[in-house]
Amino acid sequence: MELRGTIIEETFAEAFRMWGARLVVTAADRRWVDTAVQVVCGYATSVIGCDAEAGREVDLDPSQTPDGRPGAAVLFFAFNDQKLAKALPNRVGQCLMTCPTTAVYDGLPGVTTTPESARLDLGKRLRYFGDGFQSSKVIDGRRHWRVPVMDGEFVVEETAGAVKAIAGGNLLICGPDQTTTLAAAVRAVDAIAPLPDVITPFPGGVVRSGSKVGSRYKALFASSNDEYCPTLRHTPRSKLRPGVGCVYEIVINGLNRDAIARAMRVGIEASAGPPIIAISAGNYGGNLGKFHFKLHEVMAAEAGR
């Protein structure tokens, strides 16, 4: 299959079950929203080495936030609800409570505790920083904790909803060199950015150190995706087509399957075209991840719309 001269490989992205949560972060102005989001999403690229994967889902106008201030929705993903329950308060406590003027609200307020979803303690744990001076306020059935801080009050919702989600949707953009391939990858990230329910958690949305499962070193459970490294194209394992000198990966996490498929379509549409030689996807033979996003099916669904 070709799209504007770019080969769309007949392969699939292999994605995994994760748990996801959405927080709405607000602040006095856009500068502090951006600072808060940048910090809370720090060191949150891959659960290979981080407690969670996180990213800005969408910026929110004052009319879209609970307190009428500028804000952003941030998505967090972790292996399971227990790990998310640990990562969320840690990150909010260290990165958002400390950030001037911020407030934090649950972005999945309708979620209840079921086998498919959970309510995670957030302000319920962070309130103790108030050392007895904290207080709560129930507004429209949602409890908010008010923790006194030195610029006023840090307001944080008592709990946050979490749902079963999917992580690891991906695209491999294969081009002739760094400059043009990175430009294509950025086009894909920019096209995916406005979409709801998904994030691209890696730096600027782009990964250069794509990984495979396992390693020749026992201590590591992931290692470099050597099949796509251009300096190793001489090895028999190389999957690079002739002319490919650079590969960038875009990893997509989402709250549901449709959101990831849509984001992959949009990413392929935006990045395909000269001089990109091929667009592929990372998988592990289909044995590890529960969710398979076949590139041709993803694009066919787009064509069918």
Add this chain to the structure above:
Amino acid sequence: MSGYTLVWKHRPGPACVDGSFLRPDVLGPLDPAALAAKPVPVGRDLVPLAELCDIRGQPGPTLTLEGAPPLDRLGEGMLSGELVIHGEAGDDLGASMRGGRIHVRGQAGRRVGGPSPTSRQGMSGGEIVIDGDAGDYAGLRMRRGLVAIRGRAGASPGYRMLAGTIIVGRGPMDAPGLEMRRGMILGLDRTAGEAPMGGHLVDVGPFASSVSPVLRLILRRVATLGWPVDHAAMDGRYRLLRSDALELGRGEVWQWLS
């Protein structure tokens, strides 16, 4: 929203004064025949509801009263649904209510959201919006929930309040939060900003609303309940007063200044 509308009739003889049976969560699910036959205390007698009012509409979560006298104890103990009163409400509106909403499109009497005769605590949930004035002791001993008075409040709103939120739209407040333990009382008449409120409160000082995003949350919530609060209040300056330290010092009175 679907529900019944009760249009009061002029009826000779003793008047109905106790409105505690008028609960949307209790009357709303009844079929029209059962609702019409619902016995209502009037004087020493019980009379069918249909003798007091015309019944319109169908079962549903909203109960609307039109032309009713200012009945006491309207919505007492209600758990859910919405009670809309076109006219005046008497004393003890929403006494010990635990959920749902009450909207009075007129005045209300004393002890809005206060305790029912059999309870020590006032309302513990739900929201009450009064388009007009309210009588003395609004939010008496209230435990949780919201009382929003678009007009003036009588003496000592939030008297012995345990928690919750009271908003007063007009006029200086007369001794707000006397003996309150926790909770928030919000005065939204900026012309009354510097008015004395009584020696029981400790003046903490003026602050911009940005010190507490909770103020904005509350004001935006009230706007969704049919009270389009002046947008300037969102970004205004407020005077914060705290309740007496003998009562924990955790009650808050926020008075809009400018």
